Amino acid sequence: MLHAAGVDRSIVSRVTNGDPGFAIRAETRARVIESTRVLGYQPNAAARSLRAAQARAFDLIIPNCASPIYTEVTKGAEEAAIQRGFVLFTASEKEGSLGALGQTEILGNGRVDGLLLAGANSTNYVHNVGKRISISTLFLNRRVRGIQRFIIFNNASAARLAVDYLAELSHRLIAYIAGPPDAGTASRRLSGYVKALRRHGLPVNCSHIVTADYLPAGGARALEALMSLPTPPTAVVAANTASAVGALSGVRRVGACVPERLSIVAIHDLELADYLVPPLTTIKMPLRELAARGVELLTTANADDQIAEVLDGEMKLMRRESTAEVADLEQPSGEKGR
Amino acid sequence: MLHAAGVDRSIVSRVTNGDPGFAIRAETRARVIESTRVLGYQPNAAARSLRAAQARAFDLIIPNCASPIYTEVTKGAEEAAIQRGFVLFTASEKEGSLGALGQTEILGNGRVDGLLLAGANSTNYVHNVGKRISISTLFLNRRVRGIQRFIIFNNASAARLAVDYLAELSHRLIAYIAGPPDAGTASRRLSGYVKALRRHGLPVNCSHIVTADYLPAGGARALEALMSLPTPPTAVVAANTASAVGALSGVRRVGACVPERLSIVAIHDLELADYLVPPLTTIKMPLRELAARGVELLTTANADDQIAEVLDGEMKLMRRESTAEVADLEQPSGEKGR
DNA sequence: CTGAAAGCGCTTACAG
């Protein structure tokens, strides 16, 4: 390479890396660029990492679950990383990878410059490891007390969007299948739901809020509990899609009808939504943007900057067939939701 | 590090790497191991890669689609890689990553030692790039004319398993929703289906074989076509789960009943199978084993060895509710499948 | 504007 352009390798390096403020004759620059192109020259990543003490790589940690959410997050992060000349590793939490990779392989040996934490259990631990060996970290839609390194959705407004839509369909008895209380996303979605009910002048009924676990089986149980109440709801907001999928199967077990007797909206979208029975109405969250912004922050912010950002991306109501105008209640008074 | 154990760093290196045939006093070795442990020493990956001309990393290329299949493949590959002290990158085909990463970032600059090709479109191209710059490649359940570097399932016997089960349920009119003709997996599954029919003495009816595209919409169309035939089938084997999900929705559109009038089996399992309507019977393939074996081959075989392996892992029939004994046909003769 | 030199942290043949 050095000789192809007839210049020293240090010149090639500075041209290749776009060294700002590097003074070079236009003709020389052109010659360098041309011969790197012709030779298909790629700087060796190992040499570069070693010398520059920078790996140009990030690691994204996602939970064990094979949720479609995380394929979106991964894509968003990948694209953003590549754009900036970084490479993106992805590790899932359980299942061996993080156990083995977490501290030993990935974190400690200079293979990554930063960590995107979208996982569930290990995030705190990994954050602390990162801190100790000074690798910058960023929580992705996770928020941990006392750690000012996160970027989150406006989870509350996702729940609000769902309630708004149901209220517009004249529902007054809108229940909520919540996520696990220790998940920050879950509590913010829940409070968004409560506030939205209030704004519409609807009653907040504790028995209409069922805590579940973000999993299908839990969603099914929650729905069955709701429908066996003296006053069952006419609509349900599920805190995530897995709960909603479970709820849909719970509906069939108790013999209710969606959307005739019960409307369901899930927070987060999923690819199979169109093929569920009935197709599921969802609130689609800007997952790619979240991840992309996370990568951007990792490249631009210092490792000890405080980052507490609420992403202002567009949430989209995906109207499908699990929601409908509230049915006339079969109560003696013939009273109807206003 | 050098001084903590009171030995030269070259000793540490040879101990750490388990250099075979390295003669060292047991006491010295113990001292080295103890101080690496105490210090939490991790060799710098960049320095090591540079010196050893080996990155200890593989790259797995999967298709664009966010299919649950590939999360399994990824996990299997990750685990196997880690076990061998390698790291696993994953890149999806479209969506930017491979476009940018494929040749330039990942392949050319020494970040990876080998490529696992599970993608659809780009695999040939990437294989050729790998060959040119001598990075070893291996196709994962893909087979390309003239390239002896692959490991595949016994795709034919997956289809056979499905047919066997349906025949056991006394079905005689077993249709097939095939994958795209240019996919090798698809043609081997199809021929497995045909052979299995013959073995059971069942007629092979061309109109009962519909070519689709491995996607839900195609599966739905294929099913509608099958059910509008003069002699519709009583059972269908779908070449993959996406087709089957589509078929299930097609069933509802034409007003058929699963499993009362039509049984459906899909090749490959999916997490949501229990929550489809009805829960989908599947043939679960040993995806993790496939990927793990792929990694093993990449570490043990030479870059120019011929590899043409058929994985002998267990395929598992997941009986759910989309299959049932064939119903009495409402034909005048009352004839029944034997 | 361009080049020569040092050095990142390892591994590995070689010397003792």
Place this chain on the structure above:
DNA sequence: CTGAAAGCGCTTACAG
């Protein structure tokens, strides 16, 4: 059995 030395391919202050 242990250590000294070279060198992997870059980047980056520095000299000219």
